[in-house]
Every structure is written in C-alpha cells, then in structure tokens.
Amino acid sequence: MLNVKDIISTLQMVREENLDLRTVTVGINLTDCVSDDINTFKRKIYDKITRTAGQLVATCNRIERRYGIEVANKRISVSPIGVVAAPFNTEQMVEIALTLDKAANELGIDFIGGFSALVEKGMSSGDRALIDAIPQALTESRRVCSSVNVASTRAGLNMDAIIRMGQVIKEAADLTADADGLAAAKLVVFANIPQDVPFMAGAYLGIGEADAVVSVGVSGPGVVKAALERAIAEEEHMDLSRAADVIKQTAARLTRAGELVGREVANILQLPFGIVDLSLAPTPNRNDSVGEIFEAIGLQAIGSPGSTAFLAMLNDAVKKGGAFASSHVGGLSGAFIPVCEDLTIAESAANGTLSLEKLEAMTAVCSVGLDMVALPGDTSAEMLSAIIADEMAIGVINKKTTAARLIPAPGKKAGDHVVFGGLLGEGPVMAVNMGNQENRFVRLGGRIPAPIQSLVN
Amino acid sequence: MNKVLISVLGNDQPGILATVATVINQRQGNIENLSQTLLHTVFGALLLVDIPEQETPESLQQALQEASASMGLNITVHPWHEQIADWHQNKPEIQPYIISAIGPDRQGLVAEVASQLFKHGVNISNLQAIFKGGKNPMENVMVFEIDVPRATNMDELREALAEIANRLDLEISVQHRKIFESVSTILT
Numbered sequence: 001m002l003n004v005k006d007i008i009s010t011l012q013m014v015r016e017e018n019l020d021l022r023t024v025t026v027g028i029n030l031t032d033c034v035s036d037d038i039n040t041f042k043r044k045i046y047d048k049i050t051r052t053a054g055q056l057v058a059t060c061n062r063i064e065r066r067y068g069i070e071v072a073n074k075r076i077s078v079s080p081i082g083v084v085a086a087p088f089n090t091e092q093m094v095e096i097a098l099t100l101d102k103a104a105n106e107l108g109i110d111f112i113g114g115f116s117a118l119v120e121k122g123m124s125s126g127d128r129a130l131i132d133a134i135p136q137a138l139t140e141s142r143r144v145c146s147s148v149n150v151a152s153t154r155a156g157l158n159m160d161a162i163i164r165m166g167q168v169i170k171e172a173a174d175l176t177a178d179a180d181g182l183a184a185a186k187l188v189v190f191a192n193i194p195q196d197v198p199f200m201a202g203a204y205l206g207i208g209e210a211d212a213v214v215s216v217g218v219s220g221p222g223v224v225k226a227a228l229e230r231a232i233a234e235e236e237h238m239d240l241s242r243a244a245d246v247i248k249q250t251a252a253r254l255t256r257a258g259e260l261v262g263r264e265v266a267n268i269l270q271l272p273f274g275i276v277d278l279s280l281a282p283t284p285n286r287n288d289s290v291g292e293i294f295e296a297i298g299l300q301a302i303g304s305p306g307s308t309a310f311l312a313m314l315n316d317a318v319k320k321g322g323a324f325a326s327s328h329v330g331g332l333s334g335a336f337i338p339v340c341e342d343l344t345i346a347e348s349a350a351n352g353t354l355s356l357e358k359l360e361a362m363t364a365v366c367s368v369g370l371d372m373v374a375l376p377g378d379t380s381a382e383m384l385s386a387i388i389a390d391e392m393a394i395g396v397i398n399k400k401t402t403a404a405r406l407i408p409a410p411g412k413k414a415g416d417h418v419v420f421g422g423l424l425g426e427g428p429v430m431a432v433n434m435g436n437q438e439n440r441f442v443r444l445g446g447r448i449p450a451p452i453q454s455l456v457n
Numbered sequence: 458m459n460k461v462l463i464s465v466l467g468n469d470q471p472g473i474l475a476t477v478a479t480v481i482n483q484r485q486g487n488i489e490n491l492s493q494t495l496l497h498t499v500f501g502a503l504l505l506v507d508i509p510e511q512e513t514p515e516s517l518q519q520a521l522q523e524a525s526a527s528m529g530l531n532i533t534v535h536p537w538h539e540q541i542a543d544w545h546q547n548k549p550e551i552q553p554y555i556i557s558a559i560g561p562d563r564q565g566l567v568a569e570v571a572s573q574l575f576k577h578g579v580n581i582s583n584l585q586a587i588f589k590g591g592k593n594p595m596e597n598v599m600v601f602e603i604d605v606p607r608a609t610n611m612d613e614l615r616e617a618l619a620e621i622a623n624r625l626d627l628e629i630s631v632q633h634r635k636i637f638e639s640v641s642t643i644l645t
Binding site for chain 2: 009
C-alpha cells in the first residue's frame with residue numbers, strides 16, 4: 001500500500017508544478033558511417049539515424065501515457081560531424097546538416113545536435129570546414145543544433161577559434177535577420193563540453209561513447225519553487241541549510257522519475273541507458289522558471305545582490321540530490337539561467353535588475369553559462385569573441401563547463417524585444433559595455449595556456 | 458484447530474486490541490494474522506484466529522461481546538475455511554497501476570469507477586480517499602490501487618474512465634505504480 005500523501009505529492013508535481021521530462025535524447029555514434037564519398041556518407045548517416053531512433057517518438061508517447069509524465073522533447077545527438085565528416089568541404093558540410101535535418105524531420109523529433117567541432121587546442125581541416133558551414137547550415141535547416149568546444153581546463157583557450165566563433169555567430173545572426181538572428185540561438189560555444197549532454201543546443205555524442213545510448217534530461221524548476229514555498233510557509237525554523245535540504249530532496253525525486261522513464265525507453269528501444277542530466281531547465285512559462293525560485297527564497301528578483309550566493313547553493317544542492325538518487329548523473333546537471341527561455345530572467349533583464357555583467361558573475365556558479373543572451377545588432381564580432389573568452393576563462397579556471405549562446409539581433413538595440421518562438425522564447429536585448437568597439441586584446445589570437453590546475457597527473 | 462475470522466468495528470479508543478486479544482488468549486486461541494485500520498476516528502480490525510477444538514464461533518463471539526460491552530464495539534466471529542478466491546489462486550500476470558480521481562466527491566464515483574474496473578477484469582487492491590472539502594482540488598482526492606491483468610486493454614479502460622471523469626466533472630488519471638514508488642521512495 002502506498003502512502004496517499006506520497007501519491008498526492010507526486011500528482012501535484014506533475015499536475016501543478018510542471019514536472020516533465022524535458023528531453024529523451026538518443027545519442028547515435030556515426031563513426032562507422034565514415035566515407036570520403038559525400039553521397040555514401042549522407043546515405044549512411046540518414047539510414048543509421050532513422051533506423052536506430054525509428055521508434056523513439058512512439059516509445060516516448062507510450063511511456064508518457066503509462067506513467068502520466070510528459071516527455072516534452074525527443075531528440076537525437078550524433079558524433080561530432082567535424083570529426084566523422086573530416087574529409088568534406090564547407091559546401092558538403094551544409095549538405096550534411098540538411099541530411100541531419102531531413103532525418104530529424106522523418107523521425108518527428110524537435111532537435112538534432114552534433115553539428116559540432118572540438119577545437120580547444122587546434123583546428124583540423126574538417127573542423128574548419130564545419131565551422132565555416134555553420135551560418136548557412138543553421139539558416140537553411142530547422143532542427144539542427146551546433147556546438148563548438150573552444151577551451152578546456154586541460155588545453156586552455158584556443159583564442160584563434162574564439163575569434164572565428166565571434167565572426168560565425170555574427171554571420172549566422174545576420175543570415176536570419178528576419179527572425180531576430182534565430183540561427184545564432186541554435187549555436188553554443190563551450191569550454192569543457194560534456195560528452196553526454198542531452199540538452200540542446202549543446203547535445204552531441206562524445207567519441208568515447210557507445211554505438212547508441214539513451215539519456216534523459218529532467219527539469220522541474222516549478223517543482224523546486226513549490227517545495228521551497230511550502231517549506232517556508234509551513235516550517236517554523238526555516239533557514240538556508242534547511243532550504244538546501246528541501247532542494248536536495250526535490251532534486252532526488254525528480255532524478256528518480258527521470259531515470260525510471262529513461263531506463264524504460266532504453267529497454268524498449270534495446271539500447272543502453274546513459275545518464276540522467278538533472279538540470280533545472282526553464283521554459284518560457286509561468287511556474288516553470290528558474291528565476292521564480294530566486295523570488296521564492298526571498299530575493300527581490302534574479303540579478304539583485306545575493307543572487308550569485310543563492311545560485312551557488314541551488315546549483316550545488318541540485319547536484320547533490322541528483323547524485324544521491326542515481327549513480328549515472330551526467331551532462332550539465334545543475335541550474336540553467338538562459339535569459340530568453342526563462343520568463344522571469346527575461347523580465348529581470350528587461351527592467352535592468354539583471355545586467356550582462358551580473359549574469360556573467362552568476363555563470364561562475366551555474367551549470368552552463370551565458371545562455372540565450374540577445375545582444376545589440378551592432379555588437380562587433382571582436383566584442384562577441386571577447387565576451388566568449390571571458391566566459392570560457394571562468395570554465396577553464398574552475399574546471400567546469402561554461403557556454404555562450406549569444407544572439408546579436410540584427411537591427412536591434414539594447415532594450416528592444418526579440419522573439420525566437422517556441423522553447424527558445426523571447427526577451428530583451430541586453431546592453432554590452434562598449435559593444436560596438438574594437439578589441440585589440442582578442443585580435444592578438446594564439447592560445448591562452450592551460451592553467452596550473454591542468455597539471456594534475 | 459479450527460479457524461475463525463473476527464471483525465471488530467467501533468469508535469477508536471484505548472484498550473480495544475487489549476480486550477479482544479486477552480479474551481482470545483484466555484480461551485486458548487492464537488492470533489495468526491491481523492490487520493487494523495482507522496477511518497478518521499472509526500476503528501476497524503480483521504483477525505484470523507486459530508481456536509481449539511472445543512471452541513465455537515458463537516461462544517467466542519459472546520465472550521468478546523461481553524468483555525467489550527462498555528466500549529460499544531460491534532464484534533462478529535465467522536467460521537473460516539481457507540478457501541482462496543480464484544483470483545488469488547490463479548492470479549494472472551498483472552501490472553500495478555494507480556487511479557487518482559481529483560475533485561469534489563460525487564455520488565456514484567466509487568460505484569462507477571469500480572464497475573468499469575470490474576468490467577475490464579481489474580482488481581482493486583486498495584482504495585483511499587481524502588475529502589477535506591474546499592476549493593483546493595488536491596485536498597479532494599480518491600486513490601485506487603489496482604492490479605491490471607495483461608489481458609486488459611488499457612486504452613479501452615482509459616477511455617471508459619475518461620467518460621466517467623467527463624460526466625462527473627473530475628480529473629481521473631491512470632498511472633503505473635512504479636512512478637509513485639520511484640519518486641517517493643529514495644531509499645530502497
């Protein structure tokens with residue numbers, strides 16, 4: 001016999017607090033598809049993707065009904081195309097992106113990630129061709145996501161790659177000027193990219209991974225907010241240690257739900273189960289916002305003083321709860337603070353409570369980085385690179401993942417509103433200090449050496 | 458040894474089990490198994506008892522009634538032969554599900570849901586309700602724990618329940634039990 005209170009609290013999480021599985025992501029290894037003939041390669045990757053994940057959507061729908069928990073998105077991540085498609089040129093890379101898009105369309109999934117390159121120490125010809133292809137590939141495809149790892153604690157910062165990424169982001173945004181620079185919203189620049197993130201736009205399947213693997217991304221900022229609000233209202237001796245406990249326990253429960261569904265999907269698809277990525281990933285809806293958790297704990301708004309301290313505690317408590325509930329927690333696991341995807345964070349940015357500088361400080365203690373940040377259209381490519389370099393340095397020194405998903409919205413100025421639609425949301429254009437100027441520091445290029453922290457052997 | 462099944466109903470108060478168990482003990486009976494429950498302030502218990510050859514259900518019942526006269530209990534002793542119902546004897550392979558009906562109490566809710574479950578070959582293993590009244594739907598919930606045989610068509614069952622939900626203006630969901638177990642039980 002189950003305790004009726006437990007049943008009700010689970011029902012409440014699903015019904016009122018937006019507990020869902022943000023994504024079930026099937027990672028598909030494409031290394032066995034390599035060829036130096038573009039048509040052969042395209043045919044092989046299309047066949048392998050559609051064959052391996054052919055039943056993904058139907059299976060998720062079945063499991064969704066069985067457990068009464070929504071699987072919001074079904075996705076695919078593939079081996080980094082910069083590696084498996086190394087012989088091809090830029091034009092052919094675009095064709096490959098369109099093939100991935102076609103496969104995603106055929107499967108009925110929302111995003112496919114892995115149009116990616118790993119260039120933290122240097123760029124091979126395949127990586128270069130892929131990076132050059134990104135603007136056009138993300139403009140012409142709908143569901144393809146791209147990520148480029150430009151730095152790591154072991155390798156330092158590849159500043160030449162960072163310079164190039166500033167230009168690529170700019171080009172991608174300009175090619176989709178009619179949609180506020182949408183293509184740039186599907187591109188993330190990383191330091192220390194994890195091999196097994198199921199979340200977009202950063203999902204790709206690492207080279208050290210199996211032939212195919214199922215991973216899940218849980219979410220549930222609304223559940224954490226509600227748990228904190230209840231504890232604050234009902235408990236007499238509420239302090240931050242107790243709040244950390246509440247977050248930890250809630251995170252553990254979310255993780256368990258995710259692992260159950262993930263394992264079941266993996267089982268039906270006859271694929272190994274990879275990891276649960278327990279991340280508080282918001283959607284642009286009320287009751288599904290990370291910013292609201294900040295208000296629940298007593299901060300005026302996300303961005304006000306105290307925000308970094310609370311985010312550090314939140315991120316840590318989420319990880320601890322997740323690690324206790326599952327032995328295979330991976331990916332980013334923590335709290336995301338994407339501006340445009342989160343209603344409350346977008347509001348804070350719009351009314352000036354949250355500046356780009358405060359956001360950067362907060363990324364030092366969140367699980368990702370500067371995510372879904374719309375910037376003025378006249379921000380120079382060099383300044384974009386400089387912002388990326390700052391963000392990457394935080395990750396490299398702190399041995400953590402950091403990322404930058406920056407969208408210089410063509411024709412827009414600070415304070416204007418941009419709309420990307422769907423999960424990508426909408427929000428304000430944030431001001432960049434001296435954003436339209438040149439940056440001679442970045443222009444020096446080369447590599448910022450790996451920090452002393454890298455010498456751990 | 459013969460077996461009897463004793464039911465004890467009444468207002469909850471200290472001493473019910475002490476009184477009942479003492480009488481059984483004095484008359485050389487042995488409690489083999491028991492289950493008790495509380496519905497708000499109402500006490501209910503079922504006891505499976507081994508009694509000696511010379512004992513009869515009637516005389517045991519009389520002794521229990523006399524001993525508990527001041528407590529206002531309703532005690533019945535039934536003769537019991539261990540016959541196991543066909544369902545339990547030839548139990549089909551089942552999947553455990555939880556049905557939750559959220560919203561104010563409606564006359565006929567249990568009858569309608571239970572009848573549909575019966576029609577679809579489903580057994581109710583437990584039924585709990587919380588009706589606190591008021592506007593918060595989560596404070597008015599009825600929870601059926603059910604065993605669904607493999608032969609049951611879940612789509613048809615869901616449809617039948619959705620029809621009831623629609624007519625009685627309730628939210629009814631059917632979820633596999635595992636989700637509640639994994640979310641609620643962190644340490645197993």
